[in-house]
Amino acid sequence: MNSFNEIYQELVKDTGDQLKELKRKNTGRNILLIGIIIAFAIIILVTKMTFLWIFFALFLIVIIILLSKAYTEYALKYKQLVIKRFIKGYSDKLEYFPERGISSSTYNESRFDGYYDRYHSEDLIEGELLENCKIIMSEVHTERQETTTDSNGHTTTTYTTIFHGLFARIELNQFSNVMFQIRKNSIIGDIFKGKTKLDMDSGEFEKIFDVKTDDKISTLRILTSDVMQSLIDFKAQNKITPEIILNNNILYIRYSVGNVFEPNLVKNDMDYDKLKNTYDMINFTFDLAQNFVKNIREFEK
DSSP: OHHHHHHHHHHHHHHHHHHHHHHHHHEEEEEHHHHHHHHHHHHOOOOOOOOGGGHHHHHHHHHHHHHHHHHHHHHHIIIIIIIHHHHHHOOTTTTTTTTOOOOOHHHHHHSSSOSEEEEEEEEEEEETTSSSSSSEEEEEEEEEEEEEEOOTEEEEEEEEEEEEEEEEEEEEEEEEOOOEEEEEETTTOOOTTTEEEOOOSSSHHHHHHHEEEEOHHHHHHHSOHHHHHHHHHHHHHHHHOOOOOOOOOHEEEEEOOOOOOOOOSSSTTHHHHHHHHHHHHHHHHHHHHHHHHHHHHHOOO
């Protein structure tokens, strides 16, 4: 695996000028469209031709659609230019497909969420780890519908986010009969009936995470002190709390971070910190999977 600094410097060298030109054109077009809206509004206010407001409203809708389309086109070009190279730079065993995602049925296997009404996934990464473990990873967004009715009988429907972030499914090449989950402290749900909360040997770990399992001994053999410390360190360095489920030889990991691969039209799209954060999540996923494989292999000898 290449280091982040190696990947970043190569990206800046190969795509920096192209990205600046792409963003310059996109920004110029957006400024022109917004300028037209402002000019139209000023004309109406100065001439006091209020009947034009209806045309302004229709025109505004068209402009919003054009701006949305422009962003979508820019985001796709950005992903193909920057993120695709970023992923390939991390490992040539990985492929990136910005317009594809993980199916809801695959996500449901993890049983991270209960019931949800709306599901969206994009930015698929798939390939293999160093241990020849198959991996799929993508951004996932799940939402629950909420309907309210006021005193006048008017019904309003809103959507509340349950999870939005990076989700990964890894097929480990070592099979075990162990099932456990690591969730954020105190918000754990009864995902696997019959499992009990496990007391770990690290007070610092227990302040951040809850562990539930039906096999205490095997779980502790996989969640060794160095694995627990890696989770503590990742949380401290990245301000992200990963959630993990191991179900026999399938490992599920998710990071609640919102948008992962989308460009930022305000900040620099080659923002060092944002890309470093993404690199750390991918790298941690790989390292954790390999540690699990190693530990399972050792205690099942």
